[in-house]
Amino acid sequence: MNLSVYRIALKSIISKEIIRFTRIWVQTLVPPAITMSLYFVIFGNLIGSRIGEMGGYSYMEFIVPGLIMMSVITNSYSNVASSFFSCKFQRNIEELLVAPVPNYIIIAGFVGGGVARGLLVGLIVSLVSLFFVPLQLHNVLVIALTVFLTSVLFALGGLINAIYADTFDDISIIPTFVLTPLTYLGGVFYSLTLLGDFWQALSKVNPIVYMVNAFRYGFLGISDVSLLTSYSMISAFIVGLYLWALYLIKTGYGLRS
């Protein structure tokens, strides 16, 4: 099979995914804008004004990158988890399994859809934040690279979750019990330097710490961890999750009997 066949197949999967989440925009694009507006009002304006500075910036400026990243993480993950599981549930994943589409294209297609939603929601939340605080841009390349890699990583996570899931409950367990706590404890609302040594060391096991900090560096130029460490961690997670997803699809786990 030649490369143009794969390119068309990839484009078809990604455009199908984009059409899906834009068709249900009230469920996919509006809620993050409302939720983040509430975070900005409550944590940024009302409570933040009493907290004072953090890392040399106002509390509002400090939490904005983390909140954008939180939206990107949640949306990249849940887009792929719900879309892929829905394909399994309605059995239309068979449309792809019978076609001459290599497994890596299937993964790239669904991940591409998750990344598209993650980035679009990230952009919407960034625009909403402009109503509350002027956005600083310290290094646009770092911002772009971090947000892209993070959405790839969590889209892969959502895919793996959907492959293992047997019921709709199974795709909400990980976001509720793993993703949300890791995000809240990932330095979105505070600097790691506020923690004691033990909790700082423990926080560094949390991959979201690296993403939030790299992203914050892109906006404000401050970070609790080095950029090199952040990118190394994110890349290692992406490679690990990709190989895991590839193995599952290749062996047909939950897809082929």
Add this chain to the structure above:
Amino acid sequence: MYALEISGLQKTYSGGVEALKGFDLKVEKGDFFALLGPNGAGKSTSIGIITSLVNKTEGSVHIFGHDIDQELELAKAQVGLVPQEFNFNQFETVLQIVVNQAGYYGVPRSVALQRAEKYLGQLDLWEKSNSRARELSGGMKRRLMIARALMHEPQLLILDEPTAGVDIELRRSMWQFLTQLNQQGITIILTTHYLEEAEMLCRNIGIIDKGELIEHTSMKQLLSKLNIETFIFDLPAGSHIDSLAGFTCRMVDDHTLEVDVAKSQGLNAVFQELDKQGITVLSMRNKANRLEELFVELVSEGRNRES
């Protein structure tokens, strides 16, 4: 080269159920082939393996010479599948479903749109192209699955009970459509529980039971094996016949007579005997489809041998 060549195919599911026990099958290029068998015989498992939806345990499958273990993508590109269950996204439109499917096979969008118009048009679905799949009737959904399977113009079309639950008028129009496709050179493999459908459409037949192929021959040869046929004669109300010389017969009610006729006997003799007894025949028909009788006979013979 065969359109499909299966050799020693085995499938044991994780629970230990042996669905296929060393199954061999060859389907000629351009054939219209019926794969029949009772429920749970292994038909859908076989189709699942051919189309990569089920992992095989042992054996080999070649599609137009492409081994599914060595050249899976080339093998897949030759096949169009119409599955038994509806398996499209109910929230997508008819056009999105068929154009996306073409895209998965590398068909450019401009070509896919032309083909969508062609196949949806031929299957009377073009007017529904912007309707969501869930809004379609059962018959329309079946036709949508056929249109979807044709979008990449496969050489081998596999239909797993395509007319299940479809009314007779629509079934006949689907038969006509499939016959035209076969005349254009597309090899078709069909599974069905309507044996009349298989008899009418297919040139060759394989009967599978308990994971083994128990018959693999031409439809003509198979039907010639049928030694006795049962005919039903509609008689005027109040007719009565005790016996018919040379034939086994029985009155079902006061106006229906069933007569078993051996291939060597012929129907003229039945009419002569009825005439002798002054019985008027109002109409006459086969009791059951010929293939249906043979099918039941072959499957029960196989099971008797086993026990």
